[in-house]
Amino acid sequence: MxxxxxxxxxYDRLASEGRAPPHGYSKETIHYAIGLNIDGSVATVSALGDGKTGRELFVPQAVKRSSGIAANFLWDKTSYVLGVTTLQKASENDADYAKRTRRLPETHAAFVQRQLEALSGTEDEGLLALLRFIENWCPEDFSSPVWPDEMRDRNVVFTLESDRRANRYLHDRPAAQAVWRSLSAAxxxxxxxxxxxxxxxxxxxxxxxxxxxxxxxxxxxxxxxxxxxxxxxxxxxxxxxxxxxxxxxxxxxxxxxxxAKGSNNRVQIGDASTVFWADVSGAPATLVEGLFEAMMQGPDQKAQDRRIGDLLELLRLGRADAVRAELSDGVRLHVLGLAPNAARLSVRFWLSDDFGRIAENYARYAQDMAIDPPPNPPLPGFWSLLRVLAAQGKPENVPPNLAGEWLRAVLTGGRYPQTLLVTAVMRARVEKDVGARRASIIKAVLRRNHQWEAPVSLDPDNPSQAYQLGRLFAVLEQAQRAALGRVNATIADRYYAAASSTPARVFGPLLRGLRNHVSDAEKRGQGGWIAPKVGQIMLKLAPDLPTSLTLEDQARFAIGYYHEKATRHGKPAEVVDDAQDGQEENSDD
Known part of the structure; x- marks a missing residue:
């Protein structure tokens, strides 16, 4: 389909659950209700909610306005309903002021005309009260204390005063609904x-x-x-x-x-506002949609639902079979990503598939992303991962299309976009560090796209020269820290970009300076491990270091650097992975 x-x-499911309005209606924020007596006089003007935020009501569907004048049925903003608005002159040369002033009576006349035409011949006492009101209303009557000034430009509805306390409005009356059905069927x-x-x-x-x-x-x-x-x-x-x-x-x-705001069926994936829904209702839909939301947002977002948290953990461990056993058979999930394009919307991605298959593909993705030491949480949500690919960690800097292409690969089991690896490696070079999230992303692409059995944890015997160079660079950085303590600019700050791309040019000078660092570290009682560790790594390297590294080898360098940097004196070091701002760094302790 x-x-x-x-x-x-x-829509049928949402309407049956009361989340979507009946056919021909829309959910709108209404701020005030005008209570009418039978004779059309005003009894009360009541704020809905606090008047500023209003209350969401199902009302006859809103007309689509661009620059023209079109009135809604039985509700609208005050410029239409009452002919009053906030008219302020921006300056003496405000050319639009005269236009706005001239337009105001036209909008009110449009509202009056629509109600008179639609309600002609009605015998309903509530609708007759509205007709009497609009026939006698003058915008000049809008004044305090009956009409609060803050009501201007807000959406209003009508009610009979006898129905006001029951929150029954004119558009809820059977006669009004019958008229609206007739108008909608025209x-x-x-x-x-x-x-x-x-x-x-x-x-x-x-x-x-x-x-x-x-x-x-x-x-x-x-x-x-x-x-x-x-x-x-x-x-x-x-x-x-x-x-x-x-x-x-x-x-x-x-x-x-x-x-809608507050919906549990939407997540933000890069620049794509993403909605998802199951093709079933009730408990099966709640489980599938809740689990998918947790897959996208991360486990902390669903901590209050233990069952979903347990299922998410099974997926992280690659146990898709155990998750499938908990799901109803044949439940399909639909995922739609939309991005803005001027006055239109672009479809970033569209996926419709059996949720069991989606869960299996997600479990495979979780295995691709597994790394030790892991981020916190071990498998972060997409938004958190995307932020470490953006300059300054800002959402607006996430590369266009990347999020949608990556999500499609995750949910379908396809190849990851090559731009994912390019961006992750580039951000590591720019920020002079890898971090747990970027390391996970880099490992995942190498594992799936380049068939490299990327190690989850430190692999001292890995045959990759680039991986061993990354390890060596991390040891040289640790040697500097052992010798000098905290410094304003570490070896990584100065040389990570060059070392990961042109190692032959950088490692010679760094190794020549190692002797001084070893000597200073030994004076502080911290240098005994350096020379043996460097020697072990050098045995894995060819005599002539490569003059340049390909993108894939720069990625392997990053994994080796991350693994070795997280290990000191044979003991794993705590890895600080800030999920809030997407920036990671290794602990200095």
Missing amino acids: SILAELAAA GGEGPSCLVTGAHGPVARLHPSISGVWGAQSSGASLVSFNLAAFESYGAKQGDNAQVSEAATFAYATALNTLL
Whole structure:
């Protein structure tokens, strides 16, 4: 099935769970409720929530506005409902001020006209009260204390005063819902829908999608045809790809629900806002979706759920068979990554597969990433790993497309993107250190893409010259520390980049200076181990050191350096791995 078809199917489950609004409705933040008497007079004006944050309500679906004027049914912001807004002149030359002033009565007139047309002939006492209110309302009546000034530009709904305490609003009344169904069904039969196959009116415009990191706050379009270049055979807008209004509402509502703030079905993977959902409901869906979230976020994110934590640990240990036994058979998981692209959304990645197979691929990834000493936690979440690949650890500096390509490889069992190795090695050179997270990433790529049996822990007999050079460089750095203690600039600070790429040029001078470091370290009672360790490593190296190292050998150098740096005097040293800011360094103790 297509992305839109899977989202439309997900809508039915979300609606049955009360997470998504009924057909033709949308979840909106409403700040105030206007309580009306039967005669249309105002009884109360009540803030919902604290008035600033408002309360989320299911209301008749919001119209899609760009620069035009279009009113909602039975609710809207005050510029439409009451004809009042906050009009401030930015400067004496504010050319838009006159336009905003002129537009205000037009927006209010649009709201009045829509309600009068839609509610013509109604006999419902609540809807009649609204008609009486709008026929008698004047924007000049907006004043304290009945109308609070902070109400301007907020979303408002109406209620009969007798229903206010029960939180029953006009749009909840059966008569209002019947009118809205009639309005939503206008257009009758239509062509076959490309998503569902059912016949129905074609959606001219598709709803905006909100909640994508970096996209416009007003929302962006996943499907749109707003330029002539996108049109074919004279068809306009939605007629170019005929998706019914019902299917359009279903997929957009499901996607907005999954992306909503506080949703447990979304994670951020690089620049891609990623949503995921199972094709089942109830406990099986809760388990699968919770486990996948923990796979993406890291075990600490799901510490409150012991079962999920236990399953995640089994995956980390490569026990996918034990995890599969806990899952319901045939549960599919859908994963969609979206990134902003001006007023539109780009699909970064799309995956739909049996969750048991996804779990097996993740377990294989966990084995690729295993390294000793491990990060903390042993298998961090994707976001934490991506940050060590970004300059200054900032999310906005994560290389574009890298996150999606890497995640696709993890979930499908395919090759990791080569840019993953390039970026990890480059960041190690720039920051003059490897760190547990970067070491895990480098090892994983070498293991899967280059068929190198990368050692999990220190391997003194590893035949790789680059690996042994990395070990030697770590020993030289430790010798400096044993001789001089803490210094402003270590050997790694000065020479890591050169040593890992052009070893023949660097190691000669470093080895010649080793004698002085050994002598100084012995005076401090800390140098007895240095010469034997250097000698052991030198026996593994060819007489002529390589003049340059390939990218893959620079990666092996990094693994050898990490392993040896974490071992001092034959005892493992604690590795500090800061999950919060993504920066790692080895302990100096």
